[in-house]
Amino acid sequence: GENVEQHxxxxxxxxxDSAVIKCTYSDSASNxxxxxxxxxxxxxxxxxDIRSNVGEKKDQRIAVTLNKTAKxxxxxxxxxxxxxxxxxxxxxxxxxxxxxxxxxxxxxxxVLP
Amino acid sequence: EAQVTQNPRYxxxxxxxxxxxxxxxNMNHEYMSWYRQDPGLGLRQIYYSMNVxxxxxxxxxxxxxxxxxxxRNFPLILESPSPxxxxxxxxxxxxxxxxxxxxxxxxxxxxxVV
Numbered sequence: 001g002e003n004v005e006q007h008x009x010x011x012x013x014x015x016x017d018s019a020v021i022k023c024t025y026s027d028s029a030s031n032x033x034x035x036x037x038x039x040x041x042x043x044x045x046x047x048x049d050i051r052s053n054v055g056e057k058k059d060q061r062i063a064v065t066l067n068k069t070a071k072x073x074x075x076x077x078x079x080x081x082x083x084x085x086x087x088x089x090x091x092x093x094x095x096x097x098x099x100x101x102x103x104x105x106x107x108x109x110x111v112l113p
Numbered sequence: 114e115a116q117v118t119q120n121p122r123y124x125x126x127x128x129x130x131x132x133x134x135x136x137x138x139n140m141n142h143e144y145m146s147w148y149r150q151d152p153g154l155g156l157r158q159i160y161y162s163m164n165v166x167x168x169x170x171x172x173x174x175x176x177x178x179x180x181x182x183x184x185r186n187f188p189l190i191l192e193s194p195s196p197x198x199x200x201x202x203x204x205x206x207x208x209x210x211x212x213x214x215x216x217x218x219x220x221x222x223x224x225x226v227v
Contacts, residue, residue, distance in 0.1 A: 100210065
């Protein structure tokens with residue numbers, strides 16, 4: 001099946017700085033790459049996604065970039081705020097026989113005031 | 114309100130005692146899935162269902178069963194729970210397997226098996 005690796009596992013940044021989280025995947029047939037945010041004690045929620053025919057997508061302070069050749073994609077958060085503190089999961093959808101969404105291991109982002 | 118309802122939120126049980134975690138969605142979603150969340154391992158898929166009476170194994174199906182007799186319900190069954198099934202469980206639903214527009218997750222069930 002798909003293998004998704006996410007780095008780093010923990011990330012601390014000063015408020016106002018940028019944060020970058022990276023994921024790599026193994027299946028070249030993967031074609032959909034969402035990012036989920038999970039606040040403490042809450043359920044995961046979709047924050048941004050990108051399809052394989054697009055290289056970059058932005059939504060206000062967050063952006064995702066995709067490099068299909070290298071099989072990696074990244075989440076970029078600019079001007080971080082304390083409310084950005086959460087666990088972030090990347091995910092990959094494989095359109096092959098499994099047709100399932102595989103999540104990365106998560107990144108605990110802490111924004112220091 | 115569109116939602117996925119999971120019950121119970123917390124459960125402590127003993128090894129070998131059968132249990133069921135219920136999951137129900139009111140959005141007419143065809144796709145439903147169960148995940149377990151463990152520290153450092155992220156969300157790992159247990160089982161998923163493309164539609165009524167169609168279920169398939171995810172990455173960690175051992176020790177679990179599911180059924181999809183109605184579109185809205187997707188219960189997770191642990192026939193003989195063991196301590197290594199202590200985890201946080203999430204049910205999720207979506208119109209499509211990709212979760213385009215996002216999976217809707219339930220509030221989670223924290224299971225402890227002693």
